[in-house]
Amino acid sequence: MKIEWDRAAELLAAAQNLIIVTHVSPDGDAIGSLLGLMWVMRQLGRQVTPAVDGGVPPALRFLPGAEEVLAALGEVTPDLVIAVDCGDAGRMGQAGVAASASGAPLINLDHHASNTLFGTANLVDPATVSSTELILDWLPRLGGCLDTRIATCLLTGLVTDTLCFRTDSVTAAVLGKAQRLVEAGAPLSEITQRTLLTKPFADLRLWAETLHTVQMEEGVIWAAIDRQTRDRVQATDNGDAGLVSFLVTAEEAPVAAVFREKDDGRIEMGFRAKPGFDVGRVAVALGGGGHVLASGATIDGPLDVAIGRALPLLKQAAKGERAVG
Amino acid sequence: MKIEWDRAAELLAAAQNLIIVTHVSPDGDAIGSLLGLMWVMRQLGRQVTPAVDGGVPPALRFLPGAEEVLAALGEVTPDLVIAVDCGDAGRMGQAGVAASASGAPLINLDHHASNTLFGTANLVDPATVSSTELILDWLPRLGGCLDTRIATCLLTGLVTDTLCFRTDSVTAAVLGKAQRLVEAGAPLSEITQRTLLTKPFADLRLWAETLHTVQMEEGVIWAAIDRQTRDRVQATDNGDAGLVSFLVTAEEAPVAAVFREKDDGRIEMGFRAKPGFDVGRVAVALGGGGHVLASGATIDGPLDVAIGRALPLLKQAAKGERAVG
16 A cells, blocks of 8 residues: 555646546446546646547446547647556556656556556555545545536446445445445446446356356356357457356355456456455466455466466465465 | 334333234345344343244344244234334234234334335335335434444345345435444445355356346347256255346346246246336236236246247337336
8 A cells, every 4th residue: 555645746736738547448447537537637627638448338438528538549748647447557558658658757546456556656545445436535635526427437436346335345434435426416326227237138148158167166166258159149348247256156165267268369367255265366376466355367378278277276265375375 | 105103102112022023035124124123122121022934044044133033923912013024914924913813003114115004003114225224214213222233134124125235226325324334333245245145056057057048039038947957956946036137137128037947847937127117017917916127927837838928928018018008
């Protein structure tokens, strides 16, 4: 944890033209943070260009300002770059490369414990459930105030990163913050419906096909999806989101994993643990990152080789070997 | 809505020995209300016997006091009966019959809009998301205060009836109440885990097998499960709970159905609709019942015949033909 409020305030005081970027394959917290902070900074009189590689996923286009987000950054000359919800500089993708090329200072705002503190100023607080919660904490220091647009964006990150208050990280204070955001006009039910409770039929078929491969061994439940199946059901890029959280509901399994063969043949892996267990270290051991209870990594395929590499580590994690290290 | 606080207070002032009962096939709100109110009344110096036909389901036995709940009532002589979360007197089952036989007055505490106001005093507020929320509202009038046991029981009803804050009944005030309950010591994450996020691996396999049969036609998404498959995966009786709600998340389908072949060869059908559509009438047409958005029926098999009978009605419902009737 490193929260350099003063250093960030200095950088911001000297800046008029901001670029805000977030991570590739953006989720609700990424886009919620990007747009929430955009509206805050505009309230404070700054000019803001929001960008994320590939643009805003369809399910998040209901957020106010989504239509302004650039899917690619050309040559830019900002006074300041703010990266939100990025654990390391590489997560910003091409947008980060373009922003860095400008030579502008960078504020790194994030809540991942694995954050590499890559900013000129770092606002990194792993105790927050989402990067949007951290923005809400920042708001009074900035002299900003909640409006419906800001509240809607910030609640979206809070809802998606906690699966609507279902994760272990949700405290009374988080519920109190959610209450404030709803009071400020954020439509909780609509956010939940759009981000967590609606999926294309093709994605539902992806779930069906993936679940059909489910196996359990020594406390690890896992499922895998290959390219052929993904192509056949024509699921969206993010179609298996939530599946690994679903698997970890199996009462016999403290640890869950989903393995997904990407178009380039590499294997994307998502891990989840029940409270008291640690899959963060498994991800790190495989060159990935994340949290104790939710992490991921991408390694070389083919599928069976990747599974063979990850499975022993996951089984160790399922034995609760977190306390040893 | 009929909230007779004063009449209830009079009945309570005259009573020392209470029986509290709730509905058959009790859910989290039923048991949470039963035990939450038991601890409140004991705090107020009353003797309390809690009862529910068949006892407390395993998933809810973590609640404080669950071991005291009687699974059957013999001859009893209470001063006062309190029925919680029961829409009508029949919902109390045999426990209600025994309690009524005593001739004691009855407080009917409930949040169902369809409540028949069967009490000597009625505390019925459909604006509350759960009966436990209504008990929390009652608490200051009673002069009671929250402790960890009471808060745990009350939060359980709030979590299960809102699927952990996912229903559109959840307001800022509800989040504020949840915050108070967590501050009083209620373990939100444990409650969510135990009531909503844990299923036996065998049930997860039932989901996998059932989802593998998923089809969609004319706005209706459905899946079916036969006896052989159920037997093979050895799922629990209630193993497909939640599956039809999962299906209705498909964005192209306003209507969802799950067909399950029972041991006697009859077909149990669960229906769900998105807001604005009506599967209640479909269930009624097939001899079943329920609500506009959630209903069910049981008809003769075999599976394909039952599906063939229900599907045209479901397709009509998916066209939004509710407005016609």
